[in-house]
Amino acid sequence: MAEQVIIRRLGAKADGIAETSSGSVFVPKVLPGETVTIERDGSHARLVSVDEASPERETPFCPYFEACGGCATQHMKHDFYRAWKQETLVHTLRQARIEAPVEPLIDAHGEGRRRVTLHVRFPDRAMHVGFMAPRSHQIVEIAFCPVTEPALKDQAPTIARAIGEHLKGPRKPLDVQITATKTGFDVDVRGYGPLKDQDRIRLIDLAASLDLSRLSIHGDVIVERRPPAITMGRADVVPPAGSFLQATKLGEETLAGLVTEACARAKRVADLFAGAGPFALRLAEKADVHAVEFDKGAMVALDKAARATLGLRRITTEARDLFRRPLLTPELNTYDAVVLDPPRAGAEAQAKQLAASKVPLVVSVSCDAATFARDAAILMGNGYRLERVIPVDQFKHSPHLEVVGILRRDVVKKRR
Missing domain, CATH: 3.40.50.150 (Vaccinia Virus protein VP39)
Known part of the structure; x- marks a missing residue:
């Protein structure tokens, strides 16, 4: 059932907090002072509409912001966000x-995140590639991510989808971590079991077609076509696959x-x-x-x-x-x-x-x-x-x- 509440303050996770007769309710992507309509799910709520907006609200620059759980503060004006x-x-x-x-x-x-992890899921007959919705395992499919480095922005979803196509046989949930390095993309895939020889051969061919520097499964390197180097001070470091x-x-x-x-x-x-x-x-x-x-x-x-x-x-x-x-x-x-x-x-x-x-x-x-x-x-x-x-x-x-x-x-x- 929908109800209208007033947001009193923000919590540490950027959720707005409304005080009601039954306790505090946490609402994502709202601002203090706003009157909003929500649908409750326990102590959390889904935002239905902003009825009276704060002067500190601005239009998010990402078209996926309202549905995606990746970003939480694009609706805040710059000075308010910093404060x-x-x-x-x-x-x-x-x-x-x-x-x-x-x-x-x-x-x-800077230029944005240099690493992104995209989820590949098979909840139905189709393959879904993207980020999770807030407080949900539902996938929000994306074609690009504007908070990543330019090299990753459009390419990351393409790479994740291509890998998903190659590994979709068992229909296991996959997490595809893609890192932009000075020699190209370093990709580590989590969620897939032991590989058969023919799977490895197909992935080696895929890495070549996508021009990846390195491709690994759970840190096990399938192919390293170029060392995926990260510059740290005077040094060039090749971190282990999937490492911090x-x-x-x-x-x-x-x-x-x-x-x-x-x-x-x-x-x-x-x-x-x-x-x-x-x-x-x-x-x-x-x-x-x-x-x-x-x-x-x-x-x-x-x-x-x-x-x-x-x-x-x-x-x-x-x-x-x-x-x-x-x-x-x-x-x-x-x-x-x-x-x-x-x-x-x-x-x-x-x-x-x-x-x-x-x-x-x-x-x-x-x-x-x-x-x-x-x-x-x-x-x-x-x-x-x-x-x-x-x-x-x-x-x-x-x-x-x-x-x-x-x-x-x-x-x-x-x-x-």
Whole structure:
């Protein structure tokens, strides 16, 4: 049943919140002050119409925005969007009882996302290729995605559809991850079972017809026609198939610039949750770096790139699960600075070890404001001062935000 409500405020995920006699209702793609008609589904609702629009509303630039779950904020005017995103971070810090100056939001969208994952589904006799609708497994079919790099914008759906056609026999749900690299497209497909020899041959031929650099299934490389290289500082890195990568090229450069600036005086740095080396390879231009990452393939890629790059100082690598085996205090005490860039779950175990250490500088990079605040609070409760908080918007048009925090120890603990 349709009903009319007034949106009072926005939540952290960009949903509008209306207060009703039966509790809060969350409505996507609306703005504070708007009167809207909705259809409820529990505490969430589908937007039927905007009856009284906010002056901060603008027309979304993507024709798929209303149906697609990929973007959440294209209906917001630029200044409102920036203020909301920054205030969301401030509010999250306050909830963790952290009062720190938050610097202006840095726009790091650049040319757009350099990686996209498209879903291929077979709910009926037809094949459907696109993104998921909000809070749904229904596919919104797309012909292009305007928030990706130009090379991906039109080509990504074409590639995903061609792969779906080749692998549609079992009608299994597929996720096709496509990354734009300096040597072409790197494609990793998830959801398909073991390949038969004839399937591999057909996929090798398909990779040639699509001019892909590399094609893999669940990280298993089917064919590598050219090494899919990503430039990181002076180095060219070939990451493992499907491995972590910063969302945009400008986002990586911006984050790395903030990290290297903070560590400018450090002679020995530990780069934890290092990935394939976006920070380590740049830090090594001035410092010795020890890079630690759970993904062994990423460590191999980093080591190979470091050895092939002139002018870098010593980089050592270690494959280690930092959630279960964080670097311990005696290990940490040998470094002038530690860089943390964990997944969304944060680095609580590692933060506790750092809190007991003598490390004078910690640079925390996070894609989740809540876990950033939790980990920062652990350090601040043990002698660290949160000197700078810099929000970096490489997930533009979404509620996600990258945060860089620079923490220094005010008083160095005496050795026992």
